[in-house]
Amino acid sequence: xxxxxxxxxxxxxxxxxxxxxxxxVSDLDSNKYGxxxxxxxxxxxxxxLHIGHAKAIYLDxxxxxxxxGHTNLxxxxxxxxxxxxxxxxxxxxxxxxLGYHWDGLYHASDYFDQLYEWAIKLIRMGKAYVDDxxxxxxxxxxxxxxxxxxxxxxxxxxxxxxxxxxxxxxxGQFPNGSRTLRAKIDMSSPNxxxxxxxxxxxxxxxxxxxxxxWCIYPMYDYAHGQSDAIEGITHSxxxxxxxxxxxxYNWFIEQLGIFPxxxxxxDRLNLTYTLLSKRKLLRLVSEGLVRGWDDxxxxxxxxxxxxxxxxxxxRNFCAAIGVTKTNGTLELEMLEHFIREQLNHEAPRVMAxxxxxxxxxxxxxxxxxxxxxxxxxxxxxxxxxxxxxxSRVLYIEQEDFREHPPKQYYRLCxxxxxxxxxxxxxxxxxxxxxxxxxxxxVHCTYDPKTRGGQAPDGRKVKSTIHWVSATHAVDAxxxxxxxxxxxxxxxxxxxxxDFTSNLNPNSLAIVRPAKVExxxxxxxxxxxxxxxxxxxxCVDPDSAPGNLVFNRTLALKDTWARIEKSDAAGx
RNA sequence: UGGGCCGUCGACUAAUGGUAGGUCAAGUGCCUUUGGAGCACUUUGUCUAGGUUCGAAUCCUAGCGGCCCAGCCA
Numbered sequence: 283x284x285x286x287x288x289x290x291x292x293x294x295x296x297x298x299x300x301x302x303x304x305x306x307v308s309d310l311d312s313n314k315y316g317x318x319x320x321x322x323x324x325x326x327x328x329x330x331l332h333i334g335h336a337k338a339i340y341l342d343x344x345x346x347x348x349x350x351g352h353t354n355l356x357x358x359x360x361x362x363x364x365x366x367x368x369x370x371x372x373x374x375x376x377x378x379x380l381g382y383h384w385d386g387l388y389h390a391s392d393y394f395d396q397l398y399e400w401a402i403k404l405i406r407m408g409k410a411y412v413d414d415x416x417x418x419x420x421x422x423x424x425x426x427x428x429x430x431x432x433x434x435x436x437x438x439x440x441x442x443x444x445x446x447x448x449x450x451x452x453x454g455q456f457p458n459g460s461r462t463l464r465a466k467i468d469m470s471s472p473n474x475x476x477x478x479x480x481x482x483x484x485x486x487x488x489x490x491x492x493x494x495x496w497c498i499y500p501m502y503d504y505a506h507g508q509s510d511a512i513e514g515i516t517h518s519x520x521x522x523x524x525x526x527x528x529x530x531y532n533w534f535i536e537q538l539g540i541f542p543x544x545x546x547x548x549d550r551l552n553l554t555y556t557l558l559s560k561r562k563l564l565r566l567v568s569e570g571l572v573r574g575w576d577d578x579x580x581x582x583x584x585x586x587x588x589x590x591x592x593x594x595x596x597r598n599f600c601a602a603i604g605v606t607k608t609n610g611t612l613e614l615e616m617l618e619h620f621i622r623e624q625l626n627h628e629a630p631r632v633m634a635x636x637x638x639x640x641x642x643x644x645x646x647x648x649x650x651x652x653x654x655x656x657x658x659x660x661x662x663x664x665x666x667x668x669x670x671x672x673s674r675v676l677y678i679e680q681e682d683f684r685e686h687p688p689k690q691y692y693r694l695c696x697x698x699x700x701x702x703x704x705x706x707x708x709x710x711x712x713x714x715x716x717x718x719x720x721x722x723x724v725h726c727t728y729d730p731k732t733r734g735g736q737a738p739d740g741r742k743v744k745s746t747i748h749w750v751s752a753t754h755a756v757d758a759x760x761x762x763x764x765x766x767x768x769x770x771x772x773x774x775x776x777x778x779x780d781f782t783s784n785l786n787p788n789s790l791a792i793v794r795p796a797k798v799e800x801x802x803x804x805x806x807x808x809x810x811x812x813x814x815x816x817x818x819x820c821v822d823p824d825s826a827p828g829n830l831v832f833n834r835t836l837a838l839k840d841t842w843a844r845i846e847k848s849d850a851a852g853x
Numbered sequence: 854u855g856g857g858c859c860g861u862c863g864a865c866u867a868a869u870g871g872u873a874g875g876u877c878a879a880g881u882g883c884c885u886u887u888g889g890a891g892c893a894c895u896u897u898g899u900c901u902a903g904g905u906u907c908g909a910a911u912c913c914u915a916g917c918g919g920c921c922c923a924g925c926c927a
Contacts, residue, residue: 299869300866304869324927326927328926328927358927360926361926361927363926364927416925417924420924421923421924425855425923426855427854428854428855428856429855430855458925462925472855472856472857473855473856473857474855474856474922474923475922477923480924482925483925501924501926501927502926502927506927522859522920522921523921523922523927525857525858525921525922526856526857526858526922527922528857529857554864602865602866602875602877604865604866604867604876605866606859606865606866607858608858608859608860608865608866608920609858609860609919609920609921610865612864612877613863613864613865613877615864615877615878616865616876616877616878617877618877619876619878622889622890626889626890627890631887660886660887660889660890661890701886704886735886743886744888745888746885746886746887746888747887748887814887815887815888838887839888839889842888843888
């Protein structure tokens, strides 16, 4: 057979091999699955997807795609007490947002009937039995990591009795927890998962899809592999902690003689300054430590989206980080790099002033207004230009003026000439302070011959600063985000404390009103911009006409900040 | 201390017995109408000890270190 891996791969994935791709290539070469690659993404609908899932999605969908394969979306809904339909739509929406499309849409619950039949088959084969032990007793009988378990007294129950009892379990004749169906494997196995694992438990609970049809529900281990087999999944990827489950995954498939799906485990994504545990994220939300699941500081996909991370950047990130079986933690900076790279490429530039300082051009006509031509995106000539109104009174950034400039500070200060981006050279001639000694106004003269930003005599200025025209500017609320936690490992805490003690008190700062150029007045929700010299910003869903709200996605890399920092450290 | 998995620059990841390479981070310089972006250069690495081999990150042995497993969660 012609190896499919000879086909050119998409540019984004044209990098070195990884062990999963190697397995796929080898399976294709050996024709193990008739030339097919079929994967699945199996979220449990009990919470929101996070950046860790983005990696799984990238692998499940992306890898299959590279070999012309297919990917199913399968909701792993075997526990009605935890799962809710409200999560289903959000999960689907996040997958679509990331840019992926599933082939089949299934639920583990679609297979409850088949799973039940297979359970009966295993009972008939003498490979499963109904156990009357309580949860506590089962734990006791299971043994420990170092000591073997003991067989349940019900283990040798006759097949007919097992059949009868299991049927009555299903019929609802027994209360929750009173009995289970267990696989009969090996109570002395060093792998705890093989010590007669529970296949079914009694749960008198309404299921979000099957309603009250069932009161017994399959466990993950009994449901997952068989669901894979039913769908003809060839490569079933999951995270490392399931390695110990693989022998069980294979055991059910072998006993049942069904399609031999194979489970492949990879390393979960860990990021510095980031928590990716559903339980802890839930605490942040329920205790009001963030504003919700889609708070832009959250690592959830809905949060990241609201923050303004482009989906393409996430895909590039996943492609770059690779996949292995090594447990590690990625530096957040790696993620941020791919966000900036994408945004630099696609975000239109605009001017906005976060902390306005009035600048008056004393030699400019009182009511003069000019439309200055500005480039929308220097990285993309096709993005064209726009007009930005200029007038006598402007706002500049407070940070861009110093009465007493430190060394290496190139921005505006008394006597210094700088360029106003896309406008004129201006020279500071004076300043005005209030009673408290704060600078409230800067006075400048402009050189009319430098219109557009070039001096005909060829003289240079050391810096260019951004501005908005005071009369034309639009007010906006700007939400500035920083890392949610102060420690690279948010779980690193003193005795008696938990991760909430590592919350960064400055993770959200609201600036209001910021002054933005008028072209932003009609900016659509979710559209992404670069505020020149400041960073990348996007329009928050809270935004409305006349009430603009922006989120800072990420600040630009700031060489000056680094100079200041190392300067302070050096002193 | 039963079992499983894993150890390559500060971080992540390639090299599939044959030149230890890439990305991020850090640093230096160039360039610049964003102190952005870009470009160039630089620093740092095969857990340890033996062994096999002409040749070992790769194979073998023994250590050391890390992660996971005792839910009727997934």
